[in-house]
Amino acid sequence: MTSSFNYSTHLIPPRPITSQSTQRPTSQRPTASHHTTTEPNSSLQQTNKRRCKCYDMYKQVVPFAEAWSWQKSIVEERKLLVDGNEDGLDSLIVVQHQPVYTLGTASSEENLNFDIKDSPLPLYQTERGGEVTYHGPGQLVLYPILNLRFQKMDLHWYMRALEEVVIRVLFSAFSLKASRVEGLTGVWVGDKKLAAIGIRVSKWLTYHGLALNVSTDLSPFSRIIPCGIKDRGVGSIKELLIGSNRPSSTSGYHEEGDGKLIDIAHESLLKEFCEVFQLELCHQSVSILRSPDR
Amino acid sequence: MALRMWASSTANALRLSSATRPHFSPLSRCFSSVLDGLKYANSHEWVKHEGSVATIGITDHAQDHLGEVVFVDLPETGGSVTKATGFGAVESVKATSDVNSPISGEIVEVNSKLSETPGLINSSPYEDGWMIKVKPSNPSELESLMGAKEYTKFCEEEDAAH
Helix, strand or coil, X not given: CCCCCCHHHXXXXXXXXXXXXXXXXXXXXXXXXXXXXCCHHHHHHHHCCEEEEEXXXXXXXXXXXXXXXXXXXXXXXXXXXXXXXXXXXXXXXXXXXXXXXXXXXXXXXXXXXXXXXXXCCCEEECCCCCCCEEECCCEEEEEEECEHHHCCCCHHHHHHHHHHHHHHHHHHHHCCCCEEECCEEEEEECCEEEEEEEEEEECCEEEEEEEEECCCCCHHHHHECHHHCCCCEECCHHHHHHCCCCCCCCCCCCHHHHHHHHHHHHHHHHHHHHHHHCEEEEECCCHHHHCCCC | CHHHHHHHHHHHHCCCCCXXXXXXXXXXXXXXXXXXXXXXXXXXXXXXXXCCEEEEEECHHHHHHHCCCCEEECCCCCCEECCCCEEEEEEECCEEEEEECCCCEEEEEECCHHHHCCCHHHHCCCCCCCCEEEEECCHHHXXXXXXXXXXXXXXXXXXXXX
């Protein structure tokens, strides 16, 4: 299948806002299904897109363990189908997390500035790739569960594609020029990493994903060497836009400003995700994930 | 070359043609090596069956597509593996991938060198980069795996489609 994201030219300039965006409903409900409306001028384009179930909890702060367990159960169900030469739809989970540190398969304790047995926050050893990172409120986390057989069976391509989603979001929604750094997966503005990426793949089904710092409190990152990279820092959209990540009564920036940044980032993330992966989101009730039948 | 001679004698023992050489069509992007005499799964693992023990690893095609392997997750000796089910994982570029067993059986040995030197999978995927040795519980499973020629074609088709 053709994808709008071509690996060989992955440094293409960010796309300008297309005419599709002007036809979105004015409702700003978080679960607005504007990505699934068909448009008279681009009906052909829409029918080419595969559907992707979206469990959108972007305003909710969800325990890491819960979201992790949802992913694993979705993947296990899907693996059974894939083994039987069938498949279900792709899924995308969008959340914020309560403060946690998570480790990847190769994570080294040397990248923790504390004793692993004495972590200041809950610590999870996961099956994703990559080094230690922090998740917390103000950070949007995306867990795409995609079958790469319907995209490109190339893990490098998939990582570059996830980076592309964020690079486009930062430019189109915030006018921030972000870039990749060869050899250092993630999305950078200057020498600050704004988005971390780490994935697991099983029978070409992906899980785990990416985390974008919108208005995250960055101080927990000081207790770790994020992603094992010593000489670069971590940043957030808020910090880059207003020059400070700390709440300040004199800055004129109120707390609801954080909420607005999250809203804008969320909307743009879903839009760019659909564009890069050529998917059409079908919003699902979150209660499906929480059902005891799962 | 010694490797080719070994491959030929094993192929003869298994009554397979040893005259096939890896087929590289000009349109193919698959320049990885494929060894005669081994069997291959469509998830890019290989099996070398010698007597009562089968050695398993990932193919040159797989390691080439993964890039530098930075970590290998292996099971314990004494555990069991099931055909087409994950037994371990390899990490590269912040992506950790399952490795599936082509056959079922009991794990009799695990390559401990891979914890110190995971890069052996890249430099020597069929030799020093072996992952586990298994006592097959159902040797007939080997028959449903691909031979060298079939696997080479499989790689070419997979690469061409993407």
